Each structure stands twice: as C-alpha cells, then as structure tokens.
Amino acid sequence: MAETEIIHNEKTCNGKLVAIGDALYAIGGKWKLRVILALRSGNNRFNELQRTIPGISAKVLSNELKELELNGFVKRIVHTGTPVVVEYEVTPYSDTLHGILESLSDWGMKHKDKIRKQAGKDMA
Amino acid sequence: MAETEIIHNEKTCNGKLVAIGDALYAIGGKWKLRVILALRSGNNRFNELQRTIPGISAKVLSNELKELELNGFVKRIVHTGTPVVVEYEVTPYSDTLHGILESLSDWGMKHKDKIRKQAGKDMA
DNA sequence: CTGTATCCGCCCGGATACTG
DNA sequence: CAGTATCCGGGCGGATACAG
Numbered sequence: 001m002a003e004t005e006i007i008h009n010e011k012t013c014n015g016k017l018v019a020i021g022d023a024l025y026a027i028g029g030k031w032k033l034r035v036i037l038a039l040r041s042g043n044n045r046f047n048e049l050q051r052t053i054p055g056i057s058a059k060v061l062s063n064e065l066k067e068l069e070l071n072g073f074v075k076r077i078v079h080t081g082t083p084v085v086v087e088y089e090v091t092p093y094s095d096t097l098h099g100i101l102e103s104l105s106d107w108g109m110k111h112k113d114k115i116r117k118q119a120g121k122d123m124a
Numbered sequence: 125m126a127e128t129e130i131i132h133n134e135k136t137c138n139g140k141l142v143a144i145g146d147a148l149y150a151i152g153g154k155w156k157l158r159v160i161l162a163l164r165s166g167n168n169r170f171n172e173l174q175r176t177i178p179g180i181s182a183k184v185l186s187n188e189l190k191e192l193e194l195n196g197f198v199k200r201i202v203h204t205g206t207p208v209v210v211e212y213e214v215t216p217y218s219d220t221l222h223g224i225l226e227s228l229s230d231w232g233m234k235h236k237d238k239i240r241k242q243a244g245k246d247m248a
Numbered sequence: 249c250t251g252t253a254t255c256c257g258c259c260c261g262g263a264t265a266c267t268g
Numbered sequence: 269c270a271g272t273a274t275c276c277g278g279g280c281g282g283a284t285a286c287a288g
Contacts (some may be wrong), residue, residue, distance in 0.1 A: 006244030016274050017161050020225060026235060028152055037141055057262055062271060072238070085266095086270060096234070099227045101144060107224050108143030111150060114196070114217075171249050181282055189255060208288095210250060 011016060027097065031056055031064045036094055044087040057120050073097075150195050152222065155180055155188045160197060160218055168211040197221075 006057060010119040034053050043052045051060050065088060068074040073094040152158060157232040158177050167176045174185055189212060192198040197218040 013161055016225065016229035017158065017234070019229040020157060021232070022236050023228040023232035024157075025154070026232075028148070033144060033148075034141065037137055041137065055262095058271065061262095064187075071235075072242075082268060083269065093202075096231065098241065100224075100231050100234035101140065103223045103227045103282095104147040105140040106141040107220065108145070108150075109256095110220070112143070112146050118196075179282095182251065183253090183283095184281060187281095207249065 023100070031060065032068065034063070034102070035064050035068060036090060036097070039074065039088055039090045046057060046086060046088075049088070073078070139191065142173070147224070151224070153186065156192065157225070159185070159188050159192060160214060161222070163212055163214045168213060170210060170212075 027095075030052070035049065038049055038052045041052075043049050046058075046061070046065075048059060050056060050067075053061070056064075065074060065076070072091060075089045075091050077087045077089060079087065110116055136150075140144065148179075155177070160174045162173055165176075167173050170185070170189075173189075174180060174182060177185070180188075188200060189200070193200055196215060199213045199215050201211045201213060203211065
C-alpha cells in the first residue's frame with residue numbers, strides 16, 4: 001500500500017524520535033552550533049570566542065566548550081609555556097554535522113520565505 | 125584552492141547560521157517534534173495528545189500547538205456540535221521537515237554508536 | 249472535553265569579582 | 269589570558285484550580 005510512505009511504521013518513528021532527541025541533545029540549544037561555527041572561522045582562544053559570539057557569557061561559553069569536548073566536536077589543547085596558551089579546535093568529527101547543517105539551513109531559508117509571504121498577504 | 129570546501133566563506137556561513145537559527149526556532153525545543161510525531165501517529169484530540177506525550181502539561185501542550193499552528197505545521201479544526209470536538213491535524217507543510225528529520229535521526233543513531241564505543245573503551 | 253489562569257519552585261544564564 | 273565562584277533575577281514549566 002502506498003500509504004506506508006506517508007503514515008510510517010510507529011516503531012520506526014519512535015526509534016527515529018529517540019535518535020532525533022539524541023541529536024538535539026548534543027547540538028541543540030542556543031549556542032552549540034554558534035560556537036562550532038566560530039571555531040571554524042578561525043577563532044580558537046577563549047576570549048576570542050567570547051568576543052566573536054555576541055551575547056555569550058564566560059560561564060556559558062565554558063560550559064558549552066566542555067560539553068562540545070565531551071561529545072567529541074572540540075579538542076582542547078594546552079600549550080605549556082609562558083604564558084600558557086589554550087586553544088580549541090574543531091575535530092574532524094564535527095564535519096559529520098554537515099548534512100544536518102545543510103538541511104537545517106535550506107529549510108530555514110525556505111521557511112522564512114514562506115513566513116514573509118504570509119505576512120505580505122496579511123497586509124493586503 | 126581546495127580549502128574553500130572546508131573553510132567556507134564567512135558570509136555564507138553567517139547566512140546559514142541565521143537560517144539554522146530560524147529553523148531551530150521553529151522546530152527546536154523539547155516538544156515540537158514530539159507533538160508533530162504524535163499527531164502523525166493518529167492522536168488528534170487535546171487530551172489524547174497529552175496522554176500520548178509523556179510528561180507534557182496542558183499549558184505547555186497548549187502553547188506548543190499554538191506555535192505549531194502559527195508556523196503552519198498544524199491545523200486546528202473545531203467540529204461544532206454537542207459536545208464540541210476539537211481536532212488537530214498535521215498539514216502538508218509539515219512534510220517539508222522530512223529531510224531534517226532524516227538527517228537528524230541518521231546522525232543521532234551514529235552518534236549514539238560512537239558514544240557507546242567510547243564508553244566501552246573507557247571501561248577496558 | 250478543551251483549554252485558561254494562577255501560583256510557585258527551580259534552573260538557566262547574566263554580572264561581577266576573583267584565582268592561577 | 270583562561271577560566272571559576274558567587275550572587276541573583278527572570279522565565280520556563282509543573283500542579284492545581286477553574287471556565288466554557
């Protein structure tokens with residue numbers, strides 16, 4: 001039956017839901033992706049990151065970096081010396097997010113278009 | 125240069141970041157996707173939804189449904205009669221989320237595997 | 249049944265000050 | 269510079285009661 005394409009199997013859906021939950025747990029939230037993007041664009045020091053990401057506080061940035069490190073997206077590198085320098089790097093694993101980022105941004109743009117058109121119609 | 129594939133253009137990235145923010149704003153959060161999934165699996169009445177989605181309160185469910193309706197994912201249908209029956213339906217627009225849901229769940233599953241393997245190594 | 253209103257505890261996160 | 273500790277206010281969301 002063709003309906004299975006639309007209706008889906010409930011157990012499959014639940015499994016996906018769990019997986020989606022896992023994904024959102026790891027990369028959801030206000031800052032995770034922004035931190036990763038900031039790191040990608042070449043800002044690797046703590047204070048540099050804080051300046052690059054508007055509105056983030058030291059405490060929150062610290063927590064985000066720890067979680068990102070736990071999840072394997074970021075590597076913390078301490079260069080001993082005088083003074084001590086700490087750098088953060090995105091790992092190759094963070095590249096696995098590429099597909100998600102692409103679909104999210106594609107959809108986000110289309111969605112905004114749709115919202116703008118609705119707003120236009122509301123005005124008329 | 126081949127590096128552009130990895131490093132990306134900063135303005136493009138910012139544009140994507142905004143779009144990703146828009147997307148997460150619309151479908152991010154704890155309940156949005158769960159509500160949509162519950163509706164898809166045939167639960168259309170308010171109390172039915174509340175029973176189907178573990179842990180959601182009436183207030184939160186009410187808010188989620190309003191936001192989902194505003195964003196065009198859900199249609200609210202009032203059947204006048206005695207008693208009045210209210211039903212919620214997913215709209216065809218919610219199908220546009222399919223790509224996002226697929227990449228999220230794919231990635232979520234792979235990510236969980238990776239975490240489990242790490243945990244296994246930690247034990248050894 | 250389908251919600252809304254109110255109360256309220258808790259936690260997120262901002263500001264600031266401080267340590268190494 | 270690289271964070272941590274503390275204080276604290278606002279808001280999210282749960283419980284309950286209530287309205288249509």
